[in-house]
Amino acid sequence: MAPKDAVDIPSFAATQLALLEAELQSELSETSSLISNASPTALQKAGLAITNLSLSSQRTGLGGKTVVELGPDSATASKDGELAEHGVRTGDIVVVSEMPSGSARKREVMELESKGSRGVVTRVGSKAVWVALDEREGEEGVGGKRLWLVKLANDVTYKRMNQTMQRLQKMKSDEYSSFVRVLFGLTTPSPVSGDLVEGKEVEWVDPSLNDSQKDAIRFALTSKEVALIHGPPGTGKTHTLIELILQMLKQNLRVLVCGPSNISVDNIVERLAPHKISIVRLGHPARLLPSVLNHSLDVLTQTSDAAAIVQDVRKEMDTKQASIRKTKSGRERREIYGQIKDLRREFREREKKCISTLIGSSKVVLATLHGAGGFQTKDEVFDVVIIDEASQALEAQCWVPLLRASKVVLAGDHLQLPPTIKSLNSKTTKAKTRDSEELVKGMTLETTLFDRLLRLHGPGIKRMLTTQYRMHEKIMRFPSDELYESKLVAADAVKARLLKDLPYEVKETEDTTEPLIFFDTQGGDFPEKNEEEEVDKKAGKGMMGESKSNEMEAALVKQHVRNLVDAGVKPDDIAIITPYNAQLALMSREMKEAFPGIELGSVDGFQGREKEAVIVSLVRSNAQHDCGFVAEKRRLNVAMTRPRRSLTIIGDSETLQGSKFLKRWMEFLEEGDLRYPSASALNSQ
Numbered sequence: 193m194a195p196k197d198a199v200d201i202p203s204f205a206a207t208q209l210a211l212l213e214a215e216l217q218s219e220l221s222e223t224s225s226l227i228s229n230a231s232p233t234a235l236q237k238a239g240l241a242i243t244n245l246s247l248s249s250q251r252t253g254l255g256g257k258t259v260v261e262l263g264p265d266s267a268t269a270s271k272d273g274e275l276a277e278h279g280v281r282t283g284d285i286v287v288v289s290e291m292p293s294g295s296a297r298k299r300e301v302m303e304l305e306s307k308g309s310r311g312v313v314t315r316v317g318s319k320a321v322w323v324a325l326d327e328r329e330g331e332e333g334v335g336g337k338r339l340w341l342v343k344l345a346n347d348v349t350y351k352r353m354n355q356t357m358q359r360l361q362k363m364k365s366d367e368y369s370s371f372v373r374v375l376f377g378l379t380t381p382s383p384v385s386g387d388l389v390e391g392k393e394v395e396w397v398d399p400s401l402n403d404s405q406k407d408a409i410r411f412a413l414t415s416k417e418v419a420l421i422h423g424p425p426g427t428g429k430t431h432t433l434i435e436l437i438l439q440m441l442k443q444n445l446r447v448l449v450c451g452p453s454n455i456s457v458d459n460i461v462e463r464l465a466p467h468k469i470s471i472v473r474l475g476h477p478a479r480l481l482p483s484v485l486n487h488s489l490d491v492l493t494q495t496s497d498a499a500a501i502v503q504d505v506r507k508e509m510d511t512k513q514a515s516i517r518k519t520k521s522g523r524e525r526r527e528i529y530g531q532i533k534d535l536r537r538e539f540r541e542r543e544k545k546c547i548s549t550l551i552g553s554s555k556v557v558l559a560t561l562h563g564a565g566g567f568q569t570k571d572e573v574f575d576v577v578i579i580d581e582a583s584q585a586l587e588a589q590c591w592v593p594l595l596r597a598s599k600v601v602l603a604g605d606h607l608q609l610p611p612t613i614k615s616l617n618s619k620t621t622k623a624k625t626r627d628s629e630e631l632v633k634g635m636t637l638e639t640t641l642f643d644r645l646l647r648l649h650g651p652g653i654k655r656m657l658t659t660q661y662r663m664h665e666k667i668m669r670f671p672s673d674e675l676y677e678s679k680l681v682a683a684d685a686v687k688a689r690l691l692k693d694l695p696y697e698v699k700e701t702e703d704t705t706e707p708l709i710f711f712d713t714q715g716g717d718f719p720e721k722n723e724e725e726e727v728d729k730k731a732g733k734g735m736m737g738e739s740k741s742n743e744m745e746a747a748l749v750k751q752h753v754r755n756l757v758d759a760g761v762k763p764d765d766i767a768i769i770t771p772y773n774a775q776l777a778l779m780s781r782e783m784k785e786a787f788p789g790i791e792l793g794s795v796d797g798f799q800g801r802e803k804e805a806v807i808v809s810l811v812r813s814n815a816q817h818d819c820g821f822v823a824e825k826r827r828l829n830v831a832m833t834r835p836r837r838s839l840t841i842i843g844d845s846e847t848l849q850g851s852k853f854l855k856r857w858m859e860f861l862e863e864g865d866l867r868y869p870s871a872s873a874l875n876s877q
């Protein structure tokens with residue numbers, strides 16, 4: 193029988209395609225408006241470019257790609273030979289091209305791409321940056337000139353999602369597997385019974401797993417089509433997934449493990465590696481953690497037995513490449529380029545064989561969600577796809593690996609922040625531009641697969657992990673009561689841990705013995721301020737939106753950090769988080785100078801992280817009780833669940849009445865007779 197919320201698959205795919213298109217357009221226009229309106233220097237300041245570079249060396253890197261090393265151009269380099277401040281990171285997609293002449297400010301992304309070479313940043317040093325150029329594009333263009341590199345919007349992810357949705361859209365209804373039918377509610381999941389797996393008690397690899405973790409693993413092993421593992425903050429979601437993967441291997445299942453980000457996948461590779469099983473990590477080596485490189489497909493294609501034959505061609509390519517630099521004659525150079533091209537084709541063919549041998553013999557393959565859609569896995573099928581951090585992934589992204597499987601296990605927490613969406617018009621109603629197609633009402637990109645399945649099939653397809661290993665009991669209590677049906681339990685090892693008990697000397701003060709502190713700034717003396725970011729002004733309006741700051745809150749944060757540090761808490765163990773970038777900018781430099789080692793970040797950027805002491809500056813203070821996007825309970829949940837031993841929140845209790853969640857939080861503080869000092873008390877210290 194089908195649940196009442198069953199979704200028509202072609203309409204679902206059409207809606208996703210329309211929403212994705214809107215999202216891609218808004219991302220592209222953000223980048224291209226900056227690129228075409230800002231000067232190279234302004235682009236560098238905005239973190240989108242590195243200017244005044246020249247080619248220092250080039251070689252054949254992993255996967256047969258040409259890697260160029262770019263250093264500061266000698267004419268403009270500073271004395272120490274260091275690159276100027278920039279925001280380019282390893283893994284970014286960039287275009288390397290000749291610097292425009294001083295006056296040429298107007299430029300188009302298309303033009304930039306057609307003149308330059310596209311590639312991926314493989315390493316960023318203080319004096320150089322390395323870029324692996326895309327194979328097809330010539331390295332002829334970059335020698336001997338003054339260059340710059342510009343960061344591009346990453347459209348690879350979109351291409352993969354689009355292809356996947358198009359496949360889904362075109363599928364005929366008799367091609368739908370029972371797995372696909374369950375995921376769209378055309379039928380209900382097969383019933384799961386009992387605690388036995390294949391008629392036996394599970395033999396745990398790690399017997400110290402807690403009961404809720406064991407229960408979730410049993411459920412994920414016995415369910416036929418779908419299982420959700422709901423992991424609230426600090427409950428050992430990844431820990432649980434590692435055991436699940438090992439148990440699946442015992443059952444001889446072939447598993448594809450994915451996550452929305454490289455770090456989420458590497459995290460699992462690192463923890464699986466000690467178990468000595470054959471694993472392959474797909475993905476561009478530039479984007480992987482150094483510790484997992486040994487399992488990366490690119491490295492295995494060089495080091496495994498099957499790889500020797502590929503290496504011969506690679507050596508020859510390197511020799512040819514080196515000879516180009518010595519050759520003056522244009523004709524000879526062209527000839528060598530021709531030979532390199534042939535060698536590259538040969539290289540690719542041999543590599544392809546090597547790759548399919550490697551993947552075919554691996555029981556566990558790991559990749560990012562979109563990375564799972566590459567040519568390497570085209571003909572591979574898996575028994576199960578496991579997706580970690582599933583509530584941070586777009587649904588279309590999840591379908592990239594899902595089309596290769598017949599069962600899915602999703603792990604995540606839908607009560608923390610969903611994936612970041614840029615398009616304002618991500619609402620279906622607005623995306624309904626191509627309305628020859630039937631679109632699903634009310635669907636947005638923010639609705640994740642995890643959310644949708646939970647709504648579709650109810651809590652029966654979910655198991656929740658309930659013991660948390662991060663927070664002091666008092667820090668945990670409110671989020672638990674408010675969002676997790678009061679089910680969270682603090683593990684014995686953490687439930688009473690205070691700053692004063694840190695494994696180094698910390699004095700007993702009010703601040704180090706109280707896990708939950710609220711500094712109230714009410715009274716209208718500390719109003720918020722609107723700020724527009726500098727780049728925003730220069731490069732057109734409305735792209736980054738307005739941000740807000742609050743100077744007095746910043747001063748209170750500083751005072752509190754000072755108190756903690758004076759009591760002996762190391763700045764390394766303290767993080768300051770705030771929902772607003774302008775507040776972050778206001779505090780960052782001063783705090784980092786005053787307290788080296790301290791971390792500052794946005795709430796959204798701190799999801800998945802933890803610190804001994806966390807200070808949250810909520811910023812909003814106005815007579816209208818307008819809390820803006822601070823009121824989003826998932827954002828507040830993330831902010832409140834980052835600390836281990838100490839949570840300090842700074843905000844205006846009057847304004848915060850505008851958020852139901854915060855209103856209840858303040859009632860909770862009062863009921864529990866928890867510390868509730870006024871800002872003036874702090875000032876008078």
Ligand SMILES: Nc1ncnc2c1ncn2[C@@H]1O[C@H](COP(=O)(O)OP(=O)(O)OP(=O)(O)O)[C@@H](O)[C@H]1O
Pocket residue numbers: 400401402405423424425426427428429430431432661662800
């Ligand atoms: N059964 C357990 N017994 C003791 N410690 C555990 C257990 N399960 C998890 N932990 C500990 O809890 C911490 C969080 O676990 P893990 O890193 O797996 O969580 P996560 O799922 O990645 O993070 P989060 O729960 O915040 O999403 C780790 O330090 C881990 O060692």
